Amino acid sequence: MSIMKEALKTFEEHLKLNKMRMTQERRQLFSLVMSLKTHFNSEEVLEKIKKKNLQVSRATVYRVLPVLVKANLIQQSLLQEGQAHFEVKWNKDHHDHLICSVCNKIIEFKDNTIEILQREIATKYGFYLEDHVMELVGKCKTCKKN
Amino acid sequence: MSIMKEALKTFEEHLKLNKMRMTQERRQLFSLVMSLKTHFNSEEVLEKIKKKNLQVSRATVYRVLPVLVKANLIQQSLLQEGQAHFEVKWNKDHHDHLICSVCNKIIEFKDNTIEILQREIATKYGFYLEDHVMELVGKCKTCKKN
DNA sequence: CACCTTATTGAGACTAAATCTCAATAAAAA
DNA sequence: TTTTTATTGAGATTTAGTCTCAATAAGGTG
Numbered sequence: 595m596s597i598m599k600e601a602l603k604t605f606e607e608h609l610k611l612n613k614m615r616m617t618q619e620r621r622q623l624f625s626l627v628m629s630l631k632t633h634f635n636s637e638e639v640l641e642k643i644k645k646k647n648l649q650v651s652r653a654t655v656y657r658v659l660p661v662l663v664k665a666n667l668i669q670q671s672l673l674q675e676g677q678a679h680f681e682v683k684w685n686k687d688h689h690d691h692l693i694c695s696v697c698n699k700i701i702e703f704k705d706n707t708i709e710i711l712q713r714e715i716a717t718k719y720g721f722y723l724e725d726h727v728m729e730l731v732g733k734c735k736t737c738k739k740n
Numbered sequence: 741m742s743i744m745k746e747a748l749k750t751f752e753e754h755l756k757l758n759k760m761r762m763t764q765e766r767r768q769l770f771s772l773v774m775s776l777k778t779h780f781n782s783e784e785v786l787e788k789i790k791k792k793n794l795q796v797s798r799a800t801v802y803r804v805l806p807v808l809v810k811a812n813l814i815q816q817s818l819l820q821e822g823q824a825h826f827e828v829k830w831n832k833d834h835h836d837h838l839i840c841s842v843c844n845k846i847i848e849f850k851d852n853t854i855e856i857l858q859r860e861i862a863t864k865y866g867f868y869l870e871d872h873v874m875e876l877v878g879k880c881k882t883c884k885k886n
Numbered sequence: 887c888a889c890c891t892t893a894t895t896g897a898g899a900c901t902a903a904a905t906c907t908c909a910a911t912a913a914a915a916a
Numbered sequence: 917t918t919t920t921t922a923t924t925g926a927g928a929t930t931t932a933g934t935c936t937c938a939a940t941a942a943g944g945t946g
Contacts, residue, residue: 613892613893614893614894615892615893615894615941615942615943616942616943617893617894617895617941617942618941619894619895620894635932636932636933637931637932649896650895650896651895651896651897652896652897652933653895653896653897653898653933653934653935654894654895654896656932656933656934657894657895657934676903676904676931676932677931677932677933678932678933692861692862692865692867694867695870695871701865701867703861703865705857705861707857708854708857708858711851711853711854711857712854712874712876715838715849715851715876716838716876716878719838719847719849719880719881720880720881720884721838721840721847721876721878721879721880721881721884722878722879722884723876723877723878724841724877724878724879725841725876725877725878726874726875726876726877727873727874727875727877728858728872728873728874728875729872729873729874730858730861730862730867730869730871730872731869731870731871731872731873732862732867732868732869732870732871733867733868733870734865734866734867735865735866735867738866738867738868759921759922760922760923761912761913761914761921761922761923762913762914763912763913763922763923763924764912765923765924766923781903782903782904783902783903795925796924796925797924797925797926798904798925798926799904799905799906799924799925799926799927800923800924800925802903802904802905803905803923803924823902823903823904824903824904
């Protein structure tokens with residue numbers, strides 16, 4: 595089964611489990627959002643909808659994105675500068691971010707040792723760890739020179 | 741020299757360096773903000789101003805907090821739920837946060853091994869590391885039980 | 887299939903947080 | 917003391933997101 599179909603099934607199951615209905619709008623948003631390769635925010639999704647002449651309103655976008663988050667298909671990232679940022683999570687390994695303070699370039703990385711240490715810290719303080727955010731901010735290779 | 745006086749000097753130097761002026765309003769905000777022990781947001785600062793009958797407007801609060809950030813006296817934390825959050829940074833060790841997803845309790849911690857690993861990661865990707873945010877989200881000891 | 891219940895939608899009003907405008911004021915340099 | 921120019925406050929404005937409610941449509945049931 596293709597990755598997209600599996601993701602769609604996950605979405606459908608999440609909806610059913612919560613007595614929610616699969617609608618044209620949700621299907622359209624699902625396809626649009628899941629095909630995005632980079633970070634995006636709600637307004638960008640809205641723009642793409644207009645460009646493609648899809649019939650999904652602003653209110654619905656703002657209502658469905660959190661549903662996709664709950665279904666574990668996308669995740670909200672905390673590196674917001676005003677607007678809520680999202681990225682596709684489905685079928686992707688967890689990763690953290692290096693962010694350039696000059697050009698805003700985002701590089702993804704993963705470090706297992708840090709993840710282990712994080713779990714140890716949580717345990718030490720009696721926390722049950724659900725999630726984490728780690729963002730390293732600095733100047734990228736290119737911007738460092740200038 | 742007292743810690744507060746040193747911080748004030750830092751503030752004054754930052755202002756002079758940027759051709760900015762020390763004003764009554766900035767002095768008042770400096771004192772108010774630097775005495776805060778916990779995380780705070782702009783509206784909370786505004787409330788405290790009203791309670792103390794200080795003469796500082798909303799616009800000025802929103803203008804001066806970023807100046808205090810640039811002067812390295814406070815830092816903006818990214819765990820915002822809508823509003824921009826700040827905390828005093830001056831004279832405090834860097835630390836990261838454990839946040840309870842139920843009661844929003846914040847626990848500060850510091851882990852040197854992680855900091856070293858972070859620097860290694862930055863180097864690996866050619867970044868000059870300026871700052872980082874790490875937030876572990878989960879259920880705290882108390883909320884875990886319920 | 888037809889019916890019925892109820893979740894969902896869209897348009898636009900509304901809200902909250904933050905920013906902008908511009909004339910009046912006050913720092914600090916001259 | 918005068919002059920220059922950064923800063924301020926009041927309120928208008930913007931931005932991002934939420935809310936309302938009548939109309940619609942999903943999807944279970946007979």
